[in-house]
Amino acid sequence: MPIRSGTAGVPRALALWTAAALAMAALSPMAAAGSVAGAGGVVVTSPADGALVTGMVDVAARAPADTISVSFQWSRDGGDHWELIAVDSFSGDGWTSVWDTGHFSGRARVRATATTVAGERSDAVVVQVDNKAPNVAVRTSHGAFSPNGDGRLDKIRVAVLAGEPAKVKVMLKNRQGRTVRTWSSKATDSRYAFTWAGRARDSRVGDGRFRFRAVATDRVGLKGDTARTVIVDTRPPRVYLKRLTPVPLRRGSRVRVRYTLRNRSGSSHLRFPIRGANSKRTIDAGRRLPGTRTLRMRFAAGGGRLLPTAGYRVGALARDHAGNVGHSRARPWLILRAGKAHVYTRLNDVGRKVALTFDDCYDIGAWRSIVRTLHSHHLRATFFCNGIYVAAHPRLARRTVRWGNAIGNHTPRHALQTSLPADSTERQLKADIATWWRVAKATPAPYFRPPYGAYDGATLSGAGAAAHTRVVLWDIDTQDYMRPGSSVIARRALQLRPGSIVLMHAISQTAGAMPRIIEGLRRKNLSAVTIPRLFKAAKGGGSLARSQYDRRSWRGLYREQRDAGLIGPGAAGADGEATTRR
Secondary structure, eight states, rough: OOOOSSSTSSOHHHHHHHHHHHHHHHHHHHHHHHHOOOSSEEEEESOOOOEOOOSSSEEEEEEOEEEEEEEEESSSSSSSOOOOEEEEEETTOOOOOOEEEETTOEEEEEHHHHHHHOOOOOOOOEEEEEEOOOOOOEEEEESEOOOSSSSSSSEEEEEEEEEEEEEEEEEOOOOOSSSSEEOOSSSOOOEEEEESSSETEEEEOSEEEHHHEEEEEEETOOEEEEEEEEEEESSSSSSHHHHHSSSSSSSSSEEEEEEEETTSSSSSEEEEHHHHHHSSEEEEEEOOOOOEEEEEOOHHHHHHHGOOOOEEOOEEEEEETTTTEEEOOOOOEEEOOOOOEEEEEEEESOEEEEEEEEEEEEOOHHHHHHHHHHHHTTTTOOEEEHHHHHOOOOOHHOOOOTTTTOOBBBBBBBOSSSOHHHHHHHHHHHHHHHHHHHHHHHOOEEEEOGGGOOOOEEEEEHHHHTTEEEEOOOSSOGGGGOOHHHHHHHHHHHHTTBBBEEEEEEEEHHHOOOOOOOOHHHTOOOOOHHHHHHHSSHHHHHHHHHHHHHOOOOHHEEEHHHHOOOOOOGGSSSOOSSOOOO
């Protein structure tokens, strides 16, 4: 049977209940107002569409005057499924209820459905529910830093990341838990960052552990917090290089390094810088814990090449997490590699460089004067001193090396080598190596100048076995050993050209000629360098190969000097000294 309008077609009990509800609604001013405002249907008045809500939420609706009850519901899935909030059957205080959002966070729909005499009417709004405190994380650019003004990690960058827009407050707390400084964001954002230079209350904080405690308050007042510890450490780690073996290294590149590392803030990055005449290399040992330890490492040049024969200074460098760097005192280290000896009288393709060399060093006053003159003009040379004079004057020998000059081997007593077997030459050269190492922790290897410039196959064989693979002669001979006068010596020396090796002796007339020689070099725009630097300037192995002097012996020079009466008979002995030196 069709339903008729009005109450005639409904059961009597329902009609009576409906009439009573309408009478009560008529007595309520709010219902009367609602009947006017909501004449067109139901309107959700709270919460507003698009509102951000949390916790217990007041919900309210306006409904037509003939409303019997209002049911409030919410949906977390866009309206596919609805959950009941409450049913309000009394309009005396308006159609209201309270929604407990519980632990839900996210987008939700809130619906009010009014049951009227004519049927059901509804309205819905979409709100954002936030019942979750913001996730907060504190990130620092470094876990430790050193605000001591040395330019290394003097500041750290601090960033507070919130999972949603929030206002952030950061408190810096010391080890006692007291707040020593605060930072606050001025705007609501999901990221807040600042830089800290280790200062609080207008002064630098002391070393120790500090905590950044960050509190983020979101738009509904929920708070999330977290903390992060940083270390302020201005004291560098202490590192001691205790032992480096073997000394000398003759084969391969494997060495044992014993060191002691002390650092309050844990591990440090350890490196071993190696410095030689023509080599600079830093060996990375990675992060190492404090203590005394022995490492087995490979000390090699770039590309895994073997480090060449030379004297080196090896240090230890430790850098901690805070950027502090500690250095050890460098230790001397020696590499001696046997090889084939080659003879050089000059070098090609070296630019505007020449090498001044001084032999013998028996005239101590002249030796000292030449070293001082070179030092005062910021120049360097190479000294081929006999071992007996090095041992007799150790302070001058050390000064010669300390002021940047190079050294070469000239045998202990200036003995003629062409009258000796190879093993005798080898023993003499090794004796000179030992003398220089004992006196100055420097080595003449791999540079060797045979006395009188005289050599043969046995001489070269012995030199190579003693790690003297570069036999250095000359292309400019000043003949200063004949004492022709300082002006003549200077004139002869200045006959040089780029790549020349000039032979002189540490004698008084040569010392007097040095100012003129230096002035002449400047006029010619030539730079005086050491023999190692001259070899380094040679452009590649091809240049050195072209510079090699391929004559396998040079006996004639000695005989010419002897026949001219310039060399006494004592020069021919294995351990003798010549009356005139070359």
